[in-house]
Amino acid sequence: MSDSIDNKNTSTPSSQKQRPTLLPVDERVCSFSEVSCGYTEDQALTEAMRCLQCKKKFCTSGCPVGIDIPSFIKCIREKKYEDALGIIKQYNSFPAVCGRVCPQEKQCESQCILNKKSNSISIGLLERFVADRVSATNTSSIKISNQSEASYKDSLDNSKKFKVAVIGSGPSSLAVSGQLSKNSDIDIHIFEAFHRAGGVLVYGIPEFRLPKTIVQKEIDELCSKGVKIHLNTVIGKSISLEDLQKDFDAIYIGVGAGLPLFLNIPGEELGRIFSASDYLTRNNLMYAYRFPKYDTPIATGDRVCVIGGGNVAMDAARTALRLKSKKVTLIYRRSMKELPARAEEVEHAIEEGVEFLPLSAPVAFESDEEGIYVKRVKCIKMELSEPDASGRARPVPVPGSEFYVDTDVVIVAIGSSANPILTSSSNLSLNKRGYIETDESGATSIKGIWAGGDIVTGAATVIAAMGAGKKSARAILEYLHNK
Amino acid sequence: MKQGTILKKKALSNNSFEFLVYAPDIALSAKAGQFVLLIVDEFGERIPLTIADSDPKNKTITLVMIVVGTSTYKLSKLKESDTLYALVGPLGNPSKLIPSKSVVFIGGGLGIAPIYPIAKFYRENLKETKITTILGAKNESLLFWQDKLSTVSDRLLIATDDGSCGVKGFVTTVLKDLLEKEAIDLVYAIGPLPMMKACSNTTLPFKVSTIVSLNSLMVDGTGMCGGCRVIIDGKVKFTCVDGPEFDGHLVDWNRAFLRGRIFNQEERCSYDIIVDKALNKNN
Structure with a gap:
């Protein structure tokens, strides 16, 4: 802490990046409390002072929603936090979320001129600081009920000029709704399949990375602007897309990622082998980590293997540690350098004791004597060959290098494929992989229907989904007013 | 409301x-x-x-x-x-209407309830089809909905383990008897896993298509968790989006049994706590 005060006094642009206080490792692994405490005001001011306020805004060019970063940082320097938030919110309705979960090192921070000396401005932490700081002084009191009244039809507001249905309540849907809610003549209805709104922000990303209260605050704020959320409603099952078309002038589809991919190797159907979304949903949405106070069980064990190297794999591995596993091994087929996860998550995972087994791939799961539970993973060593279509080095198995890892639980975190529930019951044009085809603005093959986020792009980031939502919101507004 | x-x-x-x-x-x-x-x-x-x-x-x-x-x-x-x-x-996917001359619907135990809407669906849409319903339970007191099911069936047969109602024996006893005596095109069996497996095994030698409805463990029910995966004809399927009805002759029953037991220990622990709590409250 004393460091930051010294830095503030000198406030030279060459000073070092401010590090946020982190929860000590031993406290982290026995709770689900947020790991990063974010910046104190002093730290934020010091960090903001380091910004060179470049005329040419490289950082902004690296932001998927084009936030005017130098301007909001300037406001922080002047302690005008409300103004800073105002600037961010012109581009991004959910800074408290994005400040925490964006892969800044691959986006804005990678473009920062100071990054040449690996000393980029911590833009994400500053964004989070502004959002948390202002929100601490404002509180919203609207709460949504978990069980909806009779039918959405009863809550349609005919005094408003337009009606828009938003399917799903994850990042892209929230972004669309946030943008559209600025127009008082639109009646916005969100339809969510789960019993809680927020999509991947509540079922996928764990509490220790994104506290649920942060997400809830954003959702409450939307509701206070008149957005209606219908929980427990699966469009394509409970209500058809055609029925929605009758009641709404425009529809946005943001139903997110879909079916978990499995490895398709022998033994994968054994007990205690989970998809990451099963494991994480049990924990995050259903509070399985508080079993038996909460009824949803989850398998715990001394040894856990996680397969994959993305953010979801890190979330799963770090969740397993918090469920009191003694040894968590992350098996990844490429090298540490290629890990697709956010740098901070990898760093935290290593600090917390996740062991990495890079250049290895599972080839089979073997069971205990009863044949119910997984007991060990048969793996093979991999080596990297020339780059594949994705531009990443292609991993190839090393013949004869098989080895075993004993385990009690396995979590498969290797991505997802398109969910067919909504699309199979509609005439929407899909691509070969089953994702919805859209133009630049997210317009689908059906007039009046837009789509964005993972159901269009396949698994991607929260901010990319929000960016897509924002673009579609603009197109929807234009469409409504020209109707 | x-x-x-x-x-x-x-x-x-x-x-x-x-x-x-x-x-x-x-x-x-x-x-x-x-x-x-x-x-x-x-x-x-x-x-x-x-x-x-x-x-x-x-x-x-x-x-x-x-x-x-x-x-x-x-x-x-x-x-x-x-x-x-x-x-x-x-x-889940709705039942498919498979045009048939003679269909047998079997409800075992609590499976009596879910077999009803399917029999009703067939009755309403296939007027010419002969519909036979077999209900099975441990004893007469565990049977229900005979009245509802008889309104959608041409005949209603009953099997109880102790013989307190209908034939003494299992639903498969009655099913086998029917298969031997008459031409049946389709069998629908819903109930506990062992019962559905037994029905599928009974119809296999007679080459009569048999549909079962699986009740796998699941979290979201919309394809996201993959917890409800079952093996059908050697391939992984999700009960929620690919089922819940599957060809009983293609289900890997052994796997389905084992996956049903995944959380046995946790379920036992949770149940003991809740029953204890209820007992303490009453005392």
Whole structure:
């Protein structure tokens, strides 16, 4: 802490990046409390002072929603936090979320001129600081009920000029709704399949990375602007897309990622082998980590293997540690350098004791004597060959290098494929992989229907989904007013 | 009134109950063979239950359950006018209408409830088809809905383990007898896994297509968790989006049994706690 005060006094642009206080490792692994405490005001001011306020805004060019970063940082320097938030919110309705979960090192921070000396401005932490700081002084009191009244039809507001249905309540849907809610003549209805709104922000990303209260605050704020959320409603099952078309002038589809991919190797159907979304949903949405106070069980064990190297794999591995596993091994087929996860998550995972087994791939799961539970993973060593279509080095198995890892639980975190529930019951044009085809603005093959986020792009980031939502919101507004 | 409000509750035996639930959107969309997911209270887990009947006019669905663990225990304690914490559906694929001359519907134990809407669906759409329904239970007191099922069947046959009603024996005893005597094109069997497996094994030598409805463990019911995966003809399928009905001759029954036991220890622990709590409250 004393460091930051010294830095503030000198406030030279060459000073070092401010590090946020982190929860000590031993406290982290026995709770689900947020790991990063974010910046104190002093730290934020010091960090903001380091910004060179470049005329040419490289950082902004690296932001998927084009936030005017130098301007909001300037406001922080002047302690005008409300103004800073105002600037961010012109581009991004959910800074408290994005400040925490964006892969800044691959986006804005990678473009920062100071990054040449690996000393980029911590833009994400500053964004989070502004959002948390202002929100601490404002509180919203609207709460949504978990069980909806009779039918959405009863809550349609005919005094408003337009009606828009938003399917799903994850990042892209929230972004669309946030943008559209600025127009008082639109009646916005969100339809969510789960019993809680927020999509991947509540079922996928764990509490220790994104506290649920942060997400809830954003959702409450939307509701206070008149957005209606219908929980427990699966469009394509409970209500058809055609029925929605009758009641709404425009529809946005943001139903997110879909079916978990499995490895398709022998033994994968054994007990205690989970998809990451099963494991994480049990924990995050259903509070399985508080079993038996909460009824949803989850398998715990001394040894856990996680397969994959993305953010979801890190979330799963770090969740397993918090469920009191003694040894968590992350098996990844490429090298540490290629890990697709956010740098901070990898760093935290290593600090917390996740062991990495890079250049290895599972080839089979073997069971205990009863044949119910997984007991060990048969793996093979991999080596990297020339780059594949994705531009990443292609991993190839090393013949004869098989080895075993004993385990009690396995979590498969290797991505997802398109969910067919909504699309199979509609005439929407899909691509070969089953994702919805859209133009630049997210317009689908059906007039009046837009789509964005993972159901269009396949698994991607929260901010990319929000960016897509924002673009579609603009197109929807234009469409409504020209109707 | 809120979706998920219980309008009527009826005991079918000392530990099985029938609920009439207010659910306008679900009642309107529900088709034979589909299920709902529900959460009993704020601490509850998401459990799938087949829609045993639906009435779009009165905006209700019927659910039938038997106490097997924590969630069903809690559900059994709900009273009329209580509201479920969450209720979502209809999920899964509806039953397909397979044109046939003679169909046998088999409901074993609690499977009597989910077999009803499918038999009704066949009755309403295939007027010429001969419909036989076989109901099975341990004893007469565990049988229910004979009246409802006889209205959609040309004949109703019953098997009880102890012979207290109908034939003494299993549903497969009656099924085998039918298969030997007459031409049957299609069999639908719903009930406990061993019963569905036994029915599939019974029809296999007669080469009669047999459809079963699996009740796998699941979290979301929309394809996201993959917890409900089963092996059908050597391939991994998800019960929620690919099922819940599958060709009984292609189901890997052994795997299905084992996957049903994944959380046995945790379920036992949770159930013991909740029953203890209830006992202490009463003392």
